Amino acid sequence: MPSATSATIVSQCNVFPDQKSTLEDLKLSVSDLPMLSCHYIQKGGLFTRPPTLSIDSLISHLKQSLSQTLSHFPPLAGRFNTDSNGYIYVTCNDAGVDFIHATATSISIQDILSPLHVPDCVRSFFAFESTVSYQGHYKPIVAVQVTELADGVFIGCSMNHSVTDGTSFWTFFNTFSEVSRGIKKISRQPDFSRNSILISEAVLKVPQGGPQVTFNENEPLCERIFSFSREAILKLKSKVNNKKWTQKSDNTNVDAVELMGKQSNDTLLQIHNKGKMTGILESWFKNAVSKPQEMESKLSMVEISSFQSLCALLWRAVTRARKLNQSKTTTFRMAVNCRHRLNPKLDPLYFGNAIQSVPTYASAADVLSRDLRWCAEQLNKSVAAHNDEMVRRFVEDWESNPRCFPLGNLDGASMTMGSSPRFPMYDNDFGWGRPLAVRSGKANKFDGKISAFPGRDGNGTVDLEVVLAPEAMAGIESDHEFMQFVSR
Secondary structure, X not given: OOOOOOOEEEEEEEEOOOOOOOOOOEEOOOOOHHHHHOEOEEEEEEEEOOOOOOHHHHHHHHHHHHHHHXXXXXXXXXXXXXXXXXXXXXXXXXXXXXXXXXXXXXXXXXXXXXXXXXXXXXXXXXXXXXXXXXXXXXXXXXXXXXXXXXXXXXXXXXXXXXXXXXXXXXXXXXXXXXXXXXXXXXXXXXXXXXXXXXXXXXXXXXOOOOOOOOOOOOOOOEEEEEEEOXXXXXXXXXXXXXXXXXXXXXXXXXXXHHHHHHHHHOHHHHHHOOXXXXXXXXXXXXXXXXXXXXXXXXXXXXXXXXHHHHHHHHHHHHHHHHOOOOOOEEEEEEXXXXXXXXXXXXXXXXXOOOEEEEEEEEXXXXXXXXXXXXXXXXXXXXXXXXXXXXXXXXXXXXXXXXXXXXXXXXXXXXXXXXXXXOOOOOOOOOOOOOOOEEEEOOOOXXXXXXXXXXXXXXXOOEEEEEEEOHHHHHHHHOOHHHHOOOOO
């Protein structure tokens, strides 16, 4: 690595929408409000240098493109406002966003891509480091930083997590790139409606000075991008699904009850023990008893997805690497998109947060002594159970006790999967080609934070951005079950 391992700011200015907003204030929802204690989302793309533009011309062009893009996204140029009742709104007041031009010309593309672990210099490619989303009351909702490298350009975007989830973040970033390359009619028109059950009368009481993150921002961490080829993922999925692929012809009643027992020992029972989800568990049990063949057929014939197979593989590897007590309860959290789970459905481009964190619980002993299929089944059942009724129960639970989301690995045995390999991260051509790579900043990273990206080659390839304590990272890097599927 070069000696100068971080970006230096050349200039900073405000960029305003090129058209005045006519959008009314948007009330933060029950999915937005818990994110007030989270950092701004930081994601961006690494690009080659545009062959026909000087850096000054590029900066000018991107500012103009950003201004035009903001007119399609009025909330992003606004600020938070808390009214006398304690409700928080995004006021679409055209206050503008930050635009930063930075330089790091001693850092090359290969300096970023070649190291096994993500180099520290990447975090300097983003503005608003360690900025908590509540600060959107007086800081811009968005900051775009364009960093000039020795032989490339990094375009990084920091965006308030109480205004957007991953779906909305990439809708904006895709539109920014479309406008930059001259598209006149954008392909993804955001939906700003606020008439779903996510809009609540509940008030989140904020501590004096605003909420803070719930994890240690200074703990030593190691970060690596693990790449999985299409072939490796198909092989893994085949391995996970070969077992229990056909319906058993004997002991059906026993197996149905056994499967119900497994079901009741994971996520749903954990929530039930806290006084929730009784009706759902009763419904499952009635079906298992009255229609055992149907239930057994459904559960044994379930095809585990590629992504759930990958999550199960990582769950086992990290649990092994952490050397936990066998009786320790481990947690694997997955951020679930609720847009299509609600009835009526939200618009696929609903702008805001429409995610819920779905936990799956299992003892370290079960994760390690049972097979990969069993781990994947637990994840599959948790996600499959997250239907309209479950989304509404999560909303009711939050309304009964409004709170910020406790992001982190508080018990040393948790993992949190965010982002999605379905997000169009590589569909961002600003006019001179797609990104060479997608990277994220320091925001919201802790031991056990995983982010899923599509591979650059598409076609079912996946990259996992894994953040772990150094000793746990060393453990999974020498874990044969895990590493046999890793292409880099």
